[in-house]
Amino acid sequence: MSTRYFGQPVKRNEDARLLTGSALFVDDVELSGMLHAAFLRSPHAHAKIISIDVEAAKARPGVIAIYTAEDLGDYWQHGPLLVPPPPVPGIVFNLRTQVPLAKGVTRHVGEPVVLVIAESRYIAEDAVGDIYIDWEALPVAAELEAAARPDAPRVYPDIPGNVAAHAHQKRGDYGRAAKDAHVTIKRRFTYDHGCSQPMETRGVVAQWDNKADKLTIWDTTQAPVAIRNGMAAMLGLSERQVRVIAPFIGGGFGPKIMMFYPEEVLIPWVAIQLNTPVKWIEDRAEHFFATTHERGQIHDAEMAIDKEGKIIGIKDVFLHDTGAYDPYGLTVPINSQCTLLGPYVVPHYDSMFTAVFTNKTLVTPYRGAGRQHGVFVMERLLDIAAREIGITPAEIRRRNFIAPDAFPYNHGIIYQDFTELTYDSGNYEPILDQVLATIGYEKFLAEEQPRLRAEGKCVGIAVVCYVEGTGIGPYEGAKVQVQASGKVSVVTGIGTQGQGHFTSFAQIVADACGVDVTNVEVITGDTDAFYWGAGTFASRGAVVAGNAIGQAAGLVRQKILATAAEHFECAETDLIIENGKVSLNGVPGHSITLGELAGMANPMRGAVAPGTEPGLEATSYFGPPMGATASGAHAMIVEVDPETMMVEIKRYAVAHDCGVVINPLIVEGQVQGGVAQGIGNAFFEDLVYNDEGQLLNASLADYLLPSSMDVPRMEMTHTVTPSPLNPLGIKGVGEAGAIPVGPLFAQALEDALQLPKRGVELLDIPLSPSKLWELARNA
Amino acid sequence: MSSSDFEHEVKLSLTVNGRRYTRTVEPRMLLADFLRHELGLTGTHVGCEHGVCGACTVQFDGEPARSCLTFAVQAQGHAISTVESLAGGPGKLSVLQEAFRECHGLQCGYCTPGILMTMQAYLAQHPDPTEAEVREALSGNLCRCTGYQHIVDAVLLAAKNLRAGAAA
Ligand code: FES
Ligand code: FES
Numbered sequence: 001m002s003t004r005y006f007g008q009p010v011k012r013n014e015d016a017r018l019l020t021g022s023a024l025f026v027d028d029v030e031l032s033g034m035l036h037a038a039f040l041r042s043p044h045a046h047a048k049i050i051s052i053d054v055e056a057a058k059a060r061p062g063v064i065a066i067y068t069a070e071d072l073g074d075y076w077q078h079g080p081l082l083v084p085p086p087p088v089p090g091i092v093f094n095l096r097t098q099v100p101l102a103k104g105v106t107r108h109v110g111e112p113v114v115l116v117i118a119e120s121r122y123i124a125e126d127a128v129g130d131i132y133i134d135w136e137a138l139p140v141a142a143e144l145e146a147a148a149r150p151d152a153p154r155v156y157p158d159i160p161g162n163v164a165a166h167a168h169q170k171r172g173d174y175g176r177a178a179k180d181a182h183v184t185i186k187r188r189f190t191y192d193h194g195c196s197q198p199m200e201t202r203g204v205v206a207q208w209d210n211k212a213d214k215l216t217i218w219d220t221t222q223a224p225v226a227i228r229n230g231m232a233a234m235l236g237l238s239e240r241q242v243r244v245i246a247p248f249i250g251g252g253f254g255p256k257i258m259m260f261y262p263e264e265v266l267i268p269w270v271a272i273q274l275n276t277p278v279k280w281i282e283d284r285a286e287h288f289f290a291t292t293h294e295r296g297q298i299h300d301a302e303m304a305i306d307k308e309g310k311i312i313g314i315k316d317v318f319l320h321d322t323g324a325y326d327p328y329g330l331t332v333p334i335n336s337q338c339t340l341l342g343p344y345v346v347p348h349y350d351s352m353f354t355a356v357f358t359n360k361t362l363v364t365p366y367r368g369a370g371r372q373h374g375v376f377v378m379e380r381l382l383d384i385a386a387r388e389i390g391i392t393p394a395e396i397r398r399r400n401f402i403a404p405d406a407f408p409y410n411h412g413i414i415y416q417d418f419t420e421l422t423y424d425s426g427n428y429e430p431i432l433d434q435v436l437a438t439i440g441y442e443k444f445l446a447e448e449q450p451r452l453r454a455e456g457k458c459v460g461i462a463v464v465c466y467v468e469g470t471g472i473g474p475y476e477g478a479k480v481q482v483q484a485s486g487k488v489s490v491v492t493g494i495g496t497q498g499q500g501h502f503t504s505f506a507q508i509v510a511d512a513c514g515v516d517v518t519n520v521e522v523i524t525g526d527t528d529a530f531y532w533g534a535g536t537f538a539s540r541g542a543v544v545a546g547n548a549i550g551q552a553a554g555l556v557r558q559k560i561l562a563t564a565a566e567h568f569e570c571a572e573t574d575l576i577i578e579n580g581k582v583s584l585n586g587v588p589g590h591s592i593t594l595g596e597l598a599g600m601a602n603p604m605r606g607a608v609a610p611g612t613e614p615g616l617e618a619t620s621y622f623g624p625p626m627g628a629t630a631s632g633a634h635a636m637i638v639e640v641d642p643e644t645m646m647v648e649i650k651r652y653a654v655a656h657d658c659g660v661v662i663n664p665l666i667v668e669g670q671v672q673g674g675v676a677q678g679i680g681n682a683f684f685e686d687l688v689y690n691d692e693g694q695l696l697n698a699s700l701a702d703y704l705l706p707s708s709m710d711v712p713r714m715e716m717t718h719t720v721t722p723s724p725l726n727p728l729g730i731k732g733v734g735e736a737g738a739i740p741v742g743p744l745f746a747q748a749l750e751d752a753l754q755l756p757k758r759g760v761e762l763l764d765i766p767l768s769p770s771k772l773w774e775l776a777r778n779a
Numbered sequence: 780m781s782s783s784d785f786e787h788e789v790k791l792s793l794t795v796n797g798r799r800y801t802r803t804v805e806p807r808m809l810l811a812d813f814l815r816h817e818l819g820l821t822g823t824h825v826g827c828e829h830g831v832c833g834a835c836t837v838q839f840d841g842e843p844a845r846s847c848l849t850f851a852v853q854a855q856g857h858a859i860s861t862v863e864s865l866a867g868g869p870g871k872l873s874v875l876q877e878a879f880r881e882c883h884g885l886q887c888g889y890c891t892p893g894i895l896m897t898m899q900a901y902l903a904q905h906p907d908p909t910e911a912e913v914r915e916a917l918s919g920n921l922c923r924c925t926g927y928q929h930i931v932d933a934v935l936l937a938a939k940n941l942r943a944g945a946a947a
Contacts, residue, residue, distance in 0.1 A: 015880040018888030019872060021822015021862035025889065028821035122807065199826045199834055199889040199923050250824070250889025251923050284827040498887025498924050665883045672926030673886060700831035700921070708917040708927040737926075 005507035005517050009665035013518060014248075014502035023248040026203040026218045027281045034205070035064055037267060037280035038124035040114035040131050041289065042106035045142065045359035045693025046155070049104055049113065050134040057116060057130035062123035065274060066131075067115040067266070069103035075269055076100060079260050080230065083329035085165065086414045092166040094159055097327040098362065100262045105138070107155055107324035108361050109694060110289020112262045117270060117278060140359045142693040144296055144321040147358045155324060155357040164322045165330050165355040169337060171412040172348035174304070174313040181304035181312050183388045185381055190764045191373040191742065192296035194685035196366045196677075197705060198497070200250020201282035202291055204263055206271035216243045217268050220250075222257035223535025225493045228527040230259055231268055239531075246525035252497035253677070254366040255292040257537050258327070263290075288698035294366040295321045295687060297336060297353075297373045303381040304348075309389045309396045313348025316340065316377060320355040320370075323362035330355065332363060332370035334416045335469075339739075340374030341411055341421070343428040343467050343631055344382075344400040349413065359693040365537065367677055368738045371468060376765060379464045379743035387756060392445070393747060394436055394463050401428040401465075408724075415627070417472040423629040425721045426657070431633050432465060434717045435655035439463070439635040458642050459650070460752025463635040466740040470630050470658075470732025471543025471723075475623030477532045478545060480509055480552040482560065482616035483521075486580050486595030488513050490553070491523040492545045493533020499541055499734065500666040505549050507662055508728075512553035513560065514577030515594065532621070540732055542662060547726045548622035555618030563597045563616065628723035630731040632656030634675070634740050640752045645769035645776070647683065647749065649712040656716075659723045659731035667733050668716055674737020676711040681738070682745040684710065686766045742766075755779065793854045795820065796864035804851050811835045813851035814861060822862040822892050826921070833920030836893035837861050843897045862892035865899065874944065875899055875937040884933030886924035894920045898934050906942055910935060 017023040054066045069076055079097040102113045114131055118124035139153030141162055146152055150161045178184060205218040215237065221227050221244070228244040235242070249256065263280050271278045282290060298319045304312040320333040333353045341349065386396040402409050404427040415421040436442070444461050452459045478492040490509050496502070506520035513520075523529045534544075561572040564582040568575070568590065576583050583591035594616070602614045637651040654671055661667050684704040688696045697703045722729030746762035749772065755761065758779035764771075792801045795818060802817055809828075814820045814837065826834030828847045835847040838860040846859075865873045872880065875895060885891045894917065901908075901916045908916070913934045914927070922930060 009883075011880050012883065015885060015888075016872060018885055018891055019862075019876040019879055019895070020866050021820070021892050023888060025821070025824070027815070027825070030816065030819065122805065197923060198887070199832060199921065200824070200887070201826075249887065250826075251887040253923070284829065498885075498889075500886070669883050669886055669925055669929060672928050673924045674926075676926035677923070699829055700827045701829065705921050705923065707919075707921065708914040708931065711926050711928070713928055713931075714926070 005510045006662060008663065010503055010507055010517055010663055012500055012503040013506055013522070018248070025200060025248050025250060026205060026220050029205045029218050029279070031207055031277035034277040034279055035117050035119060035274065036121040036124050037270070037278055038116050038121060038128050039112040040116070040128045041286065042102060042109055042111045042113055044106060044135055044137055045109050045140045046138040047106050048136040048138060049102065049106065050136055052114060053132040054114065057127040060123065060127045060130055062119040063116065063127045064119065065117040065270070067101065068113070069101040072100060076103065077234065079327050081329060082259055082327050083331050085330050086334060086416065086418050088167050088169055088414050090168060092163065093330065094164055096156060096325050096357065098262060098325040100265045108359050110286065110361060115266055115270070117274065140691065140693040141357065142359060142689055142691050144319050144356060144358060145298055148319050148354060148356045155359055159357065162357040163354060164326045164357045167330060168352040169413040170350050172313065174315045174348040174350040177313045177348040178304040182307045183385065184302060184304045185384050185388065186302040187384065187763055189299040189301060189377050189380060190296060191376045192686065192766055193294040193366060193368065193372055193681055194687050195288070195291065195293040196253035196255045198251030198253055198256070201284060201287045202256065202261065202263070203281040204267040205277065205279045206268035207277040208272045208275055210275060214241050214243065215268055215272065216245065218245045218247060219264060220256055221246050222252045222495045222497060222537060223259070224495050224525050224527050225533040226259055226535055227264065234265065235269065235272065243528045246495040249495060249497040254369060254537065255364060256497065257535055258292050258364050284700060285698060288695060288703070289361055292364040293323065293361050293687060294332065295363050297321070299377045301377045301381060303385060305385045305389070307389070309385060309391055309399050311344060311346050311400050314346055314381070315350045318353045320353055321358050321360070321363060322355045323358060323360045325362045326355065328364040331365055331416050335370035336374040338374070338413060338415050338421045339371035339467065339469065340378045342375060342378050343402055343426065343465050345402055360689065367674065368735050371735065371739050372681065372742055375466045375740055376742045379740065380746060380763065383747050384761065394432065394441060397465050398429060398432060402426065415469060417627055419626040422626060423467065424723050424725050426467070426629060426631050427719065427721050428465065428631055430719055431631060431655045431657055434719065435463060435633040435635045435653050438653035438655065438715050438717055439637060439651055441635065444637060458640040458752045459637065460748045460750070461635070461637050462744045462747035462751060463633060464740045464744045464747065465633045467629050467631045468736050468739055469627040471540045471624060471730070472627040473623045474534055475621050476534060476545040476548045477530065477619060477621040478549040478552045479530060479617065479619040480549065480556045482513065482556060482594050482598040484595050484598050486593050487519045487521055488515050489521045489523060490549055491530040492549060493530045494535060494541055494545050495525040499670065500663065501541060504542055504662040504666055505546065508546060508550050509553045512557045513594065515580045519580060543628055543726060543730045543732050544622055544624060546662065546730055547728050548620050550728050551620035551622060552618045555620060556616055559601065559616045559618065560594065560597060563601050564592060567592060567600060622726065624725045626725065628659060628725050628731040630656065630658040630733060630736055632736055634744050636744050636748050638748045638752050640749060642753070645772040651715070652712045653715045654737070655719070656736055657719045657721050658733040658736065660720055660729035661718065662730065670733045671716065671737040672714055674735060675714060675741060676706050678738040678741025679711055680706045682742045682765055683767055686768065789852060791852055791855055793856065794858040796860055806850060806852050808851045809847055810849040810851045810854055811846035814846060820861050820863055824889050824892055826889065831921065833897060834890050834893040836896045836920065838896055838900055841900065843900045862895055865895060874940050875902065878933040878937035878940060882929045882933035882936055884925065884930045890920060890922040894922065894930060902934070902938055902941060906938060908938060
């Protein structure tokens with residue numbers, strides 16, 4: 001296979017449409033006679049619904065229908081469990097999933113209670129204001145630690161202590177091993193991860209076609225196939241009667257793959273009831289309450305080290321806030337538990353967590369999906385350990401890396417994909433060396449920092465490392481087909497939210513089929529175009545779908561060669577495929593276009609020979625046995641203004657290894673965007689709740705997303721350790737940038753303000769100028 | 780047609796992307812909704828409806844403006860331009876749009892129309908900006924995907940190409 005496009009910074013096929021405003025997003029769908037939905041949502045975190053009066057709303061001109069939970073009849077069902085708990089011995093798991101409309105009680109602010117359908121969104125919202133509900137407020141379980149107490153107000157009357165789950169994983173014998181420790185470090189860490197805030201909120205449009213007996217749903221989902229299957233089952237339809245289209249999606253980052261959001265369940269049902277298309281588009285205020293968050297964990301962690309700074313073992317007990325429902329099982333806390341181990345050898349590990357129900361929006365994975373929390377604990381423990389034995393943060397990491405000849409490396413605990421946590425491949429020291437060289441670590445510590453400090457400047461440096469489990473199963477598939485036009489189409493079931501799939505997938509096919517990359521048309525996110533698939537999550541699109549596409553394209557290449565060999569009456573080895581043509585090697589003028597070959601492969605006369613198929617087409621599936629582990633290191637130099645505690649990032653360096661890269665431009669973009677979200681998480685974004693479970697900063701004016709002034713230019717280097725788990729050698733990259741930024745900030749700011757000398761350590765994320773100011777003042 | 784209070788609707792005439800439109804609208808209708816749902820110009824995106832994200836930015840008599848904070852009736856007699864007007868014809872891209880493609884200045888593309896409308900107006904007035912100036916001019920537009928670096932690169936490249944074009 002030539003490698004004309006694979007590995008190149010190819011410009012994106014999808015850009016022209018997006019740049020000219022002609023890409024279709026869900027809210028762009030306009031259908032004749034379409035009605036509009038608005039929801040009355042709970043203003044209380046926990047309350048009984050005594051009565052609902054919708055009469056005034058019903059009387060408003062332009063209102064078509066109003067639904068409460070009672071009006072849904074049998075259609076009112078709890079949502080499914082998406083990810084069952086992993087097979088960890090002794091695991092406790094209490095399943096409580098969300099409902100379409102609250103019945104009798106609401107468990108978080110923003111939970112939908114009444115659905116209004118009207119001729120316009122304006123009228124629908126007016127009518128929401130006409131509805132009167134008699135509420136009886138109930139005691140609220142808001143703050144995580146308070147909610148976990150045995151006597152805390154209960155989110156569910158039958159669950160004391162609000163225990164959603166409890167899991168204990170062990171390797172070795174920490175208690176015994178820790179007795180030989182040179183030093184044992186023990187701290188409490190809190191890590192809050194905010195919410196994803198894609199620029200496009202969620203939305204659903206549904207249309208029932210009575211004549212075709214078919215439902216079409218446009219949905220801002222990352223998993224159209226799973227939505228199709230679920231909706232068909234709920235509505236009592238066959239899968240073939242339901243078409244789910246996830247068109248261009250304005251960013252997802254995890255929360256757009258919840259199943260099922262109440263609105264997703266309701267809008268298609270209403271469209272069938274009323275036999276009229278219905279649209280619901282979430283507004284930004286709703287998004288803060290109704291789209292899932294990730295939020296916080298509290299870790300009581302302990303690390304035992306020997307004289308050299310080598311880790312003997314880690315013990316961690318943590319609480320995880322899962323919100324009012326737990327349809328995602330234990331994905332997030334299991335990720336925290338596993339990813340904590342990072343690129344390091346940890347001979348003894350004892351980790352126990354309790355997931356806790358609270359009266360807050362439900363928690364599901366958001367870019368990183370709990371990995372941040374674990375990485376923060378490990379990296380901070382290492383920083384403190386380094387200080388205790390008098391070596392640099394860089395040096396303690398180096399001393400603890402898993403050796404390059406130790407792969408595959410099995411940590412002996414269970415990961416989110418239910419396999420034993422095993423790293424497929426990796427080589428961590430060169431990555432650390434790269435990032436240190438880029439940032440000029442030694443020189444900064446030896447020369448620049450002392451000089452700048454002498455000038456009175458508060459400058460600090462930091463370096464952290466991480467791994468990221470990516471590209472997990474179960475599988476994805478793809479169909480590649482040469483069109484009579486000579487273009488090649490590739491359809492796959494995953495959704496796409498800006499990751500450049502229209503280009504990276506096209507690159508794979510272009511090389512295999514010998515066409516220009518702009519002549520490969522990628523179709524994703526339409527269940528009528530491709531039936532099978534799982535979805536875009538866990539940095540798996542390029543790994544899993546990419547390899548399925550690679551296989552399918554390889555099969556099509558064989559068919560192209562076979563058809564051409566027959567045509568030229570030659571051996572396949574005499575043929576060259578390039579520029580959309582197959583030519584006879586060394587015989588100028590003897591060539592045939594792929595379009596012509598596609599026509600020959602679909603003859604109008606004669607029979608298709610037994611064991612063959614018409615057309616130049618192939619479908620293939622790929623499922624990796626387990627996830628591929630990517631890794632990286634970030635380094636940063638900051639200057640802090642000691643008066644305002646505003647932080648200026650002077651330099652930011654990233655070294656990472658995501659295996660073989662299809663398109664370095666896209667990979668860079670993914671890492672940069674991830675780092676930006678990491679910076680937001682570390683220093684800007686904070687979901688502020690009061691004791692009543694009210695979110696106090698639910699607007700983009702108060703929940704601060706980083707702007708172009710806050711995100712620095714990044715200096716990036718790559719190493720490539722191919723994954724042995726897939727033919728293309730790819731590892732995922734979607735979440736990498738976002739994962740290690742919290743501990744990086746903490747280390748850099750401690751260094752800049754020389755906080756440890758003043759008895760202050762930064763053990764909580766997010767930080768902010770005001771939090772820093774408080775901590776420094778109390779030093 | 781809506782069965783709600785017709786008597787409250789008012790007549791609106793304006794120019795959008797060089798074309799004159801006359802419609803009847805409720806005074807409370809946002810310009811963003813008018814452009815998107817009445818005129819079908821869905822290239823203008825709505826991200827927050829409270830003036831923070833900049834996704835809805837259009838040009839109002841040539842100046843960038845938030846169409847989510849503007850009522851359609853405020854555009855009476857004015858000229859609006861949207862992202863659909865930038866390329867100058869099917870199959871074409873403007874210098875700025877081309878630079879975004881060149882530099883990978885967009886991922887999901889949801890923020891992009893607002894950023895293009897903001898920066899197109901900015902470059903017209905500031906043909907030779909520094910990186911710091913571009914970052915400042917961009918700071919009213921949120922992008923959740925890119926981390927901004929490639930957007931900044933794209934704007935700087937467009938400025939350079941526009942200057943070269945003007946000099947030629
Ligand atoms: S939608 Fe207008 S500024 Fe966000
Ligand atoms: S490209 Fe997705 S928000 Fe900017």
